[in-house]
Amino acid sequence: MPFNSSRPDIQLFTFYISGEIFAQFLDEFSQHFTELTESRERSIAAPSLFFEDEDEEGESFSIGGELKVLNAWRGKLNREDDLRNYYDVKILIDFLSAYSFRYSAEIEFELADDQIGSITDGNPCESLSVGLLKEWEKKLGLQ
Structure with missing residues (x-):
């Protein structure tokens, strides 16, 4: 399902990695991110990465990504879709937490x-x- 920003039922869950990004981090992260995206079906689509090269001074490089999620706050999601959404977001946060720890990012x-x-x-x-997560877990009855 292609992203259409005018669809109120879809939102972007976006992340940006701050700080100095080393080639070793970029290579390892990109490889494991690809493995993550291929590891399971998502409620809408697998997360994607984006890269921004240099600013006007030619000094920065940034990396980020996005995951399309269904808008759970509109209250019209069935439990199955909301649960898939939750796990899509939770798995991404867990994955990024591990890299944040390993590279102090x-x-x-x-x-x-x-x-x-x-x-x-x-x-x-x-x-x-x-x-975000604990409140979502309460709503889904996971606690």
């Missing part, structure tokens, strides 16, 4: 263009771990 997250949290040194902030 900070990763910022947005949902529908609103900043919703970060991971630093492998630790998701409270807004991700409690405000």
Whole structure:
């Protein structure tokens, strides 16, 4: 299903990796990210990576990615779709937490263009771990 920003039932869950990105990190991360995307079916589509080369001064390189998710806040998702959405997001956060820890990277997250949290040194902030995931787990009856 192609992304259509005018569809209110689909949102982008986006991440950006901050800090210095080394070639070793990029190679390993890209390879494992590809393995992650091929590891299971997603509710809409596998997450994708994007790269931004240099700024005007020619000094920065950034990497990020996005996952299309169904808009759970509209209250019209059935439990099965909401559960698949939850696991899509949880698996991505867990994957990124491991890389954040290994490479001391900070990763910022947005949902529908609103900043919703970060991971630093492998630790998701409270807004991700409690405000997003724990609340979602309660809603789904996973706790």
